[in-house]
Amino acid sequence: MLKIKEYLRPETIEEAYEMGSLPNSLYVSGGLIAAQLKISRLERLVDLKTLGMDEIEDGSIVKIGANAKLTTFMNNPILSSQNNGFFKEVAKDIGSTQIRNMATIGGSIAFKLGWSDVITIFMVTESQVEFYDGNFHKTTLENFIKDGKRDQIITAVYLPKNTKFMAFEKFAKSTFDIATLNLGIALSLENELIKEITIVVGSRPMISERVREVEDFLKGKDLLNSIDKAANLMESVVKVGTDMRASAEYRKALAGALLKKAMRRICYESGIQG
């Protein structure tokens, strides 16, 4: 049990922000992270689920309400048919059934935690985040993460529609353990040459980050014949750290191995023969 004084259920986003601006307040959506906090000075929780914001709307860009559960995201027919079923497949690897029924897209991003698979997945898709801090704003997820603020309320995530090939790989000690390292890649091809590419590494254990040196190296290259060189480059440039799960050296090796695996998966899916 958390020793707090109030559990508040606002009716509007403005009211929620006002409540959350009071000292020692915390926003809660799925509740998974808030329920395990041991912050003695915490006084109130502000439940954002009362605001709705849980729909997934189709359009030229898919709008995902911040309170949409990971299960909703996984089973949504719009997303299931996009990018070769990438989103349905990767969502299955996040947590357990129970966790996916609780965790929300907004909550998985808002805490800006290093081990988030969700942040890596949305960053590699170059998604945008809409948030409220007294006014509504929209920015790329990458910029949202770089901004160290934690007092904004995420209202939606905007996922671009495209036909890029995507892969997400993670290494964890059990099926739903926190990743020791995760890696996402999205690319478009022109005559088997890489036209556009995004690579993100997360759970480093620091927060997810694009690896632009490897992206720049791969642009214009032949996908199949660049795998080993890209993996070697990844190992030398990726910024990783040491924690109880793994050493930095181990994570560097993992980053190279996961990049190889992801690139081979895309070769297979795009019909490029090795």
Next chain:
Amino acid sequence: MKVEFKVNDRKHSIEIEPGELLVETLRRLGYKSVKHACDTASCGACSVQLDGNPVLSCRTFTAAVDGHEIKTVEAFSKEGELSAVQKALVEEGAVQCGFCIPALVVTAEALLNENPNPTEEEIKTYLNGNLCRCTGYVSQNHAIMKAAELRRNSASVPAGNQGELS
């Protein structure tokens, strides 16, 4: 603060602490099948259905379930008659120490409601958050396959003849 919710179709209107967790409330109300175990969202022994979906009651604030419906394992047996899932678990030898079984039943019932004809792989994926340290899962997976078949057969038999299957 005061909240109202249903547990196994029974309405509760109670006073709770603002930071109280659902597992604590349910056990206080007498639903002792809901286990307070790992407390790290890892084992699944505290699983209950919230509006039909399995969730971890050790990570759910009771205040958040105001107006919602909870189901624990007690919801699935009627007047002492075990559900198809429960019967199959017993028949397949999938119950040993029994600690994780109430939560396993809750999750398996949700699976079969969502997907009446799951493959073994789909069962494994759906139940990977319910840890069991006794059975090794093989007998549990067989039991759920068997229960799924029993439920499908039962659903396809005209109402007047359903007694023959029980």
